Amino acid sequence: MINRQQRILGEELIVSAEIHYFRLAQEEWEKRIELAKDAGCNTIASYIPWLVHEQKRGSFDFSGNYDVAKFIDLVANYGMYFIARPGPFVMAELKNEGIPYWIYEEKPHLIPVSWNSKKVESAILVYNHPDFISEVERWYAELSKIIKPRLIQNCGNIIAIQLDNEIGMLHWVNNSPDLSDFTLDRFIDWLTEKYHDKLRYGFELEKDDHVYSLLRSPSQEYSEKFVEDYSIFIRQEYAIYVEKLKSIFENLGIDTNFIVNIHGTSGGRGHTFPIGISQLKETFPLSNVFPSTDIYLGEYSLHNFHDLWNINEMMNATSDKVYGSMEFECGSGDYGDNFGQRIDPNSTIQKAALCYIQGNRFLNYYLFSGGTNWKLDTEPFDGNGRIAFTGELHGFAAPVSPDGTPDYPYEYIKLANEPLKNIEKQTAGNFKLVYDDIYVAYLDEYYRTEYTFHNKKRPNIEIRRGYNFWDSFLKSLLIMGYRYRFIDLEKKEPIGDALLIIPAARYMSFSIQKKIVDFVNKGGKVLLYGDLPLYSSDGSPCTYLINNLEISPGEEYNASHKFFLSVYSPKGIFKEFRTYWARELKFEPTDNETEKLACISQIEKPCAVRKGNITVISTEFNGNLKFFEYILHSLGFYSKxxxxxxxxxxxxxxxxxxxxxxxxxxxxxxxxxxxxxxxxxxxxxxxxxxxxxxxxxxxxxxxxx
Incomplete structure (x- = not known):
């Protein structure tokens, strides 16, 4: 039976199945819901796409296969909750990412320009433009007639509403920042208030076409600074957008949990996911707004095991709220219906278990059921005339195939839910994961990198923030039993008795450099992995950290087809191994306190050193468990x-x-x-x-x- 009181996310474990009612005939709905119920799910989630419900402005269609009210009521009949995902952007392989065609036709000024004043080619619109918000208000007002009476506190079953979907994702993956006149006007106001400097880029920041042109095609002299400023600004704009969407519903009398969904995994890896966290972390503090993730890691193995750990711990570090995953991959991975992948279904079981013990309290199996992409009422001449671009069918990889037949991953949804419910029952849903006293720095500035224009710093940051740092060092820590957390170093102070591990690139803001120095001066222990910084995050010179450490970066060495760069241990801790990058670390010859931990073979220059409470590793290590354990033990840290x-x-x-x-x-x-x-x-x-x-x-x- 459904508890008819208003539910707060986190009070009980929500295991949900994403079923797109709008891709099924009405007579198919009940069987799909039954399959979800039998798999152990207690909730159904679905997008509610504006594209299909208002194909012509002012003419709403909630009938037949699009009768979402009837679908929600059917879900309630099975004693299950419902999570509504009404956009306005919903993605889901729909045309225009779920936005009606008439928006683009009637309001072309909402389509922004980007770099070099080019109109964006994706479905991006100016989020905060009053003309867009006013149309969203009409859409939400129509939906509220369906949603409000079905809220859990009104004797219904709706427990949450997701606001938009993957906000900022389209801008990121297309390197297409919104540089419309409207948004640049807001940027200039924000910048002037923040820095009180109308000559920040060397010219007067007026709201005119000349300045817009300079910002859309920034010269190398100020492009780094502009991209850094804009990246900070746009994150606040996303939070304002979410607050506006939430306020629309609240003004319509809808009091519920709201969810924001974060995009970011790519190619079965999590290296880029923190960009999505960075884009939306300003929305996390908003009242009644809960963050969620998209987890698409494919086959779950030693190759990417640590990615999921890192994603979840970064979520824990950047939000003090309950969170979950609104797109928790659960199928075969054969998204193109071409036998391109066949994921071991045990991956779903293991990923679900790890997510739960790390703090996820709602998991939405996505996509649970396939279906049909119906024709639009007025077919656009675009090759298929349908609501989506995947052809007549959709959801080839889903545990329940488009024709309703359970595929091999289906039974493993049941198996994934069993340990979750067992842990919840045995612990009464009240437990904490035991961690070691080790914190890894989440540096937000290292993930404000979705846009580039004459950007010299991005490649260096991208390499040093992840890749070898994640795939050799952090993975090795997990293998050795260390259960580390992340800390949002821009927002919080390091923990006094803990080890602070920091991915380091050539760029690091003065505030972070100073925070590290202050921590060390108070007796804190720090391990820097990567390249020591010479510049601040805006590209200006900044050597505060290396000046205080009295360790500086020297010559850089890279492997080639004729130069087999290798590293050895002066103390014989490990065997010499081949690497692809190393940086000489320089310090005074009279400095007897500094211990050489690793040196570049034949060149005989140190690339890993320890000086008091500071350890610096400036080479790409292999999975050297013996060496990493030696370092941590020498610092006094043993895995619990x-x-x-x-x-x-x-x-x-x-x-x-x-x-x-x-x-x-x-x-x-x-x-x-x-x-x-x-x-x-x-x-x-x-x-x-x-x-x-x-x-x-x-x-x-x-x-x-």
Missing amino acids: IKLTGTRKDVIGTFPFLLENENNKFLVVLNNDNYEKNVEILFEGKNIGNYRIKPKEIVFREIALR
């Missing part, structure tokens, strides 16, 4: 939870400890497809010897003396 056993048993087996006021619980994920035999230690004490089946998730209460 640890596996012992053969290498084949330890690698790919991930234990986690949960605790509440009364109990402690062990969760172990075997990420490999063969049986493991391991001993698990917590703070040096044996807490059990385990034989773990292939892909098994172990969950049990443990007694610690």
Whole structure:
């Protein structure tokens, strides 16, 4: 039975199935809902696309296959909640990302220009323009007639509304910032108020065509500074947009949970996801607004296991609210219906379990069911005339195929929900994950990189913020048992007794450099991985950090087809290995406090050093567990939870400890497809010897003396 009181996200675990009613015939709805219910879901979610419901301005169609009210009521009949996703932008492979054609035809001034004054070619509109907001108000007002009486507190089943979808994503992936007159006017006002400098770029910032042209085609002299300023500004604009959308519903008497959804995974990896966090993190503090993620990592293996951990921990670091995933990939991965991929369905089980223990409290299996892309009433001559661009059918990779037949991933949705509900039951939904005293810096400035124009700093930042830092160092920490958190270093102070790990590039703002120096001066321990900074985030020279550390970057070395760059340990901690990049680290010859940890072979110059509480690694390491453990142990940090056993048993087996006021619980994920035999230690004490089946998730209460 549905609890008819207003629900706050996080009070209970929400496991949802995304079913697009508008892609199904009415007679198909009930069977799809039954399949979701049988899979253990307690909620249905769906986009409500403006494109299909108002194909002609002022003429709303909520009949037949588009009768969303009837669909929501049918969901309620099965005792299930509903999450409404009404856009205005919904994406979902729909034409214009779900925006009606008539918007573009009747209001072409809402289509922005971007770099070099070119009109954008994607479906982007000027979010905050009054003419767009007023049309959204009409759309939401019509929807409110359906949504309001069906809110949970009004004896309905709607528990949340998602506002828009993947805000800023189109601008990012197309490198198309909104540089319309309207938005540039707002930018100039914001910039003037922030810096009180109308000559910030070397010319008078007036609101005229000449200045617009200079900003749309910035010269190298000020392009770095402009892109940095604009990136900060537009994040505040996104928050204003979300607040406007929320206010429209609230003014219509709709009091509920609101969700913002973050885009960012790419190619089965999470390296770019923090850009999406950065774009929307200013929306997180808004009242009754809860963040959510898009998780498309494909096959879940040692290749990308750490990506999901990092995404979730960055969410924990940037928001103090409950969060979840509104697009939690659950299918075969064969999105093109060309046998392009066949994801192991155990991936869904393991990703769901890790998300839950890290703090996700709502998971929406996306896309749960395929369907049909109907023809538009007035067919555009665009090759198919349908509501979407994927052809007649949609959702080829879904656990329930377009014709309604459950495919092989379907049964694994059931299997994914079982451990979630078991953990929730055994812990009463009240537990904390046990972490080590290690924090990794989330540097927002390193993810304000979605736009580029004469941008020299972006390639350096992109390489140093992730890739080898994630794929060798952070992954190795997880393998060794270290359960690190992230910290939003721009907003929070480092923790005194913890180790602070920082990805470092040639660019780093003065405020972050100073925060690091101040932390070290107070006795804090810091590990810098990457390239020591010489410039601030806006491209201006800034050497505050290296001046205070008295360690500076020297010559850079890169491997080539004739130069096999290698690194060795002066102390014999590890065998010499090949690498692709290294930076000489320079310090005074009389400095006896500085220990050389690694040197460049044949060149005999240090590329990893330790000086007191500071460790700097300026080369791309392999997965050197022995070396990384040596560094952390020498700094006084030992993993609380640890596996012992053969290498084949330890690698790919991930234990986690949960605790509440009364109990402690062990969760172990075997990420490999063969049986493991391991001993698990917590703070040096044996807490059990385990034989773990292939892909098994172990969950049990443990007694610690």
